[in-house]
Amino acid sequence: MPPAAPPRLSVVLDTDPGVDDAWAILYLAAQPDVEIVAIGAAHGNVPTATAAANALRVLDVVGLDHIPVAAGHPTPLQQPLETSEFVHGEDGLGGGAGPTSPRRTSPEPAAEQLVRLARQRPGELTLLALAPLTNIALALRMEPNLPRLLRRVVLMGGAFHVPGNVTAWAEANSAHDPEAAEEVLRAGFDLTMVPLDMTEHAWADEFWLKRIADADTPAARFATSVLDAYVALYSSARGTVGCVLHDPLAAAIMVDESLATYEERQVMVELAGHTRGATLLDERKFTISRGGIPDQRPPVRIAATVDAATAMDRIHRALATS
Numbered sequence: 001m002p003p004a005a006p007p008r009l010s011v012v013l014d015t016d017p018g019v020d021d022a023w024a025i026l027y028l029a030a031q032p033d034v035e036i037v038a039i040g041a042a043h044g045n046v047p048t049a050t051a052a053a054n055a056l057r058v059l060d061v062v063g064l065d066h067i068p069v070a071a072g073h074p075t076p077l078q079q080p081l082e083t084s085e086f087v088h089g090e091d092g093l094g095g096g097a098g099p100t101s102p103r104r105t106s107p108e109p110a111a112e113q114l115v116r117l118a119r120q121r122p123g124e125l126t127l128l129a130l131a132p133l134t135n136i137a138l139a140l141r142m143e144p145n146l147p148r149l150l151r152r153v154v155l156m157g158g159a160f161h162v163p164g165n166v167t168a169w170a171e172a173n174s175a176h177d178p179e180a181a182e183e184v185l186r187a188g189f190d191l192t193m194v195p196l197d198m199t200e201h202a203w204a205d206e207f208w209l210k211r212i213a214d215a216d217t218p219a220a221r222f223a224t225s226v227l228d229a230y231v232a233l234y235s236s237a238r239g240t241v242g243c244v245l246h247d248p249l250a251a252a253i254m255v256d257e258s259l260a261t262y263e264e265r266q267v268m269v270e271l272a273g274h275t276r277g278a279t280l281l282d283e284r285k286f287t288i289s290r291g292g293i294p295d296q297r298p299p300v301r302i303a304a305t306v307d308a309a310t311a312m313d314r315i316h317r318a319l320a321t322s
Contacts, residue, residue: 009255010035010124012117014072014110015247016044016131017054019088019230023315024130024247025055026219029062030318031255038117039069040110042131044176045084046092048074051131054092056101061222062322065103072110072135076177084172089229096225111138118149128254129155129184130247132173137180140187147189156250157181158195158267158279160302170277171196174269178277182269185279186297193267193302194250195279198260201308202249206241208316215320223319245315252311253303259311260303266293267300 011034015021028034039059041052052071059067075081091097106113114135118125127150129136136153140146157173159165166175174181185191204212209231213224227243234243253259270278282293 008033008035009126010037010121011126011128011254012038012040012114014040014042014114014127014129014131014135015055016042016046016051017058018045018051018092018247019094019226020245020247021045021130022054022058022093022226023223023245023319024251025058026062026223026322027248027251027315027318028255029064030219030322034255036064036067037125038067038113040072040113040135041069041105042072042110042135043074043076043081043083044131044173045088047081047083048072050092052105053100054097056103056105057093057097058222060101060103061218068106068113070106070108070110070113073138076132076134077137077179079177082176087230087233093226094229096228110135111142114139115143115146118143118146122149123151126151126254127153128251129153129157130250132176133157133180133184134177137177137183140183147187150189152190152192154192154194154250154254156194156199156247158193160195160197160279160281162197162200164278165196167274167277169270169275171279174279175277178269178271181279182271185267185269185300186295188298191300192253192257192262193300194253194260195302196246198303198306199246199249200244201306202245202312204242204245204312208312209242211316212319217320217322219319219322245312248315249306249308249311252314253306259307261305262301263304264299264301266297267302268293268297
């Protein structure tokens with residue numbers, strides 16, 4: 001008998017497209033063993049409504065126009081909205097968003113969509129969180145049992161031993177809603193973090209990007225068309241042409257956990273002062289009765305090393321052949 005096919009990975013995305021978010025969707029759409037069940041749109045790179053419109057556009061490019069997209073909460077839980085068009089362009093897709101999709105977003109909010117799907121398919125769904133965690137925190141408030149209803153959560157977020165990318169200490173997804181990130185990280189999800197420490201290794205250089213541009217597929221053409229502002233910013237910062245593919249790397253690790261090694265640690269998010277939004281570990285080699293993580297929250301898995309070369313090869317192959 002032929003070997004049994006591997007089980008399909010059923011995924012709900014929470015995302016804020018955003019150039020690298022769009023690339024992550026394109027990558028997942030090319031995976032034969034991945035079912036994208038639904039997308040929740042979040043604020044972050046762009047306002048929520050723009051993120052939802054962009055998610056619909058990307059799904060249309062790859063012919064997945066049956067997948068629902070629900071718009072999430074328009075603002076963080078406790079702070080004013082800040083977005084990152086200076087990184088991703090005014091439309092979030094480097095000026096290349098193009099016409100709006102003929103489809104509309106779902107009538108239910110993203111948090112309600114996530115709760116409904118988790119209740120309908122307990123233990124089946126993996127959540128890939130590529131945005132500020134506002135929608136996830138709101139879903140958790142609606143359904144406290146959500147950590148047990150979801151199979152696991154993989155999030156792109158945090159910065160531990162490298163600088164942040166919004167402030168000197170805080171990575172964008174935690175900085176854009178620190179309260180939401182803190183609620184999610186202490187909730188008890190089977191949770192894997194892919195922090196900036198790892199995603200900074202997902203560098204797409206000029207030669208790698210040209211190979212994508214030369215590929216005559218709908219995904220590759222669209223991916224290339226949205227890159228200009230994103231590549232310009234990263235090239236200026238690093239002094240060489242290229243960009244970092246944060247979210248596609250997290251998606252690749254979700255699909256194949258063997259691309260990384262992990263450590264289990266308690267993580268908390270700073271909610272005050274000039275380090276607000278920073279993700280914190282207790283790095284001491286000893287324990288005393290004060291000054292550490294302030295509760296008995298369960299640890300999460302943190303990607304500690306990554307095979308970025310293999311991941312980048314898989315991302316290239318996905319976009320160049322779909």
